Amino acid sequence: MIKVAHSDFSYDYFNTEDSPRLIIDLSQAEEEMREIRNIVIDPGHGGLEVGAKGKFGALEKDITLPISLKLKAIIERNLALRVFLTRDKDTNISLDNRVAIANNNKADLFISIHANSSFRKNATGSETFFLSMDATDEEARRLAYLENSSAALEDRIEGENEDEIKMILWDMAQAAYLQQSSQLAEFIQRELNLLLSTHNRGIKQAPFRVLTGVACPAVLVEVAFLSNPVEEKELLTERFQSRVAQAIYRGLLNFIKLYGQE
């Protein structure tokens, strides 16, 4: 382990597999961030709920966890933020409980990590999703007025959060954060494109259950396709997993620079 005893710098390091080389990446430490304090990372699936399966036997749940752990480590190494995982081992956690963990820990950012699967074998690439909602949806309309001032929503959560154990689970909390979520998705996708050599599938919207109730900017990252044999092998390598974590971290950082201050 390395310790860099200088608060003006942040660092990251990579081991290269092919040649005996250690790359240490030093950069200017980030300015203080007032708004964003807590990040919740959600490793997709777990326990009996294995997620997608690859041809060679790789399980989605076993890929999302190491990527999430790596991402947590990078964030904690570089930023003064609290990072929570919805699971840190191979356990079953319901989607609603993941949302509750995020909201109970006052998540300021929520990132759900997944590996994709398709009916066609040659589907490849990475994509980042944020929640889609029906424009005609009554519930969405009910919350739409909050889009302009998410402060109103935060106040209400503050009020309800007096009891720490109380689970906050809002049916449509994400409605107030769609704009910021799309921005976060864009930043993360851009870095995935730069750091991975995967095909860019862009940012997309879908009605994902795990995003619906989260009361902060939230995205779901589909790293690559387990249903594609080439990408399945990639997904299993530590190098690829580290790059994914690094890319997501950089995307987060750009988002924090834009929204986290003032």
Place this chain on the structure above:
Amino acid sequence: MISNRLAILGALLILLAVLIIIFIRMGGKGKTEQEPLSLPPEISQSSDEQQEKRKVVLFYLSEKDALLHPEVREIYAYTSVVQEAKQTLEELLKESQSGYLSPIPPQTKLREIFLTRKGVAYVDFSKDFQVGHPSGSTAEILTIYSIVNSLAYNFKSIKKVFILIEGVEKETLGGHVNLNKPFLPQYSLIAR
């Protein structure tokens, strides 16, 4: 007393047998020819030529892209919207005739369709729909919208689709897309 009861039981059995025979005969007739008279006029598909069949567009997957590809199929017309919708989904459960991929696991059966007055179609599939599904966000999205689009595109009275499995509401198909809400069609997913 006992003989009285036996007589009543016998009468009931005869009645049941008669009912079964009527039911079978009607069922057989219904399969070979349509009965326009028995249908409410406002929900039957009217046409000047009184044709027996109508065209519907089904949405399948392609090996080439992540979009939904239309395929035209014929179903019996002049039945209720629910019956036409049922035929449409039963066609979608069959293999594509133009070499597209099916978005629905092979063993899946359609159990029932209900249509509410507000235009929400409740579509109930057998458990194979979930068990045989590859999971994965992309697969879930395409499965769901091939069904939703195949219904909403062909039937004006179907505005939204709610998916059930074995008669029960499920959270998701494989851990991603929320099934606790009805879906609007997504025509942006259709290939052009």
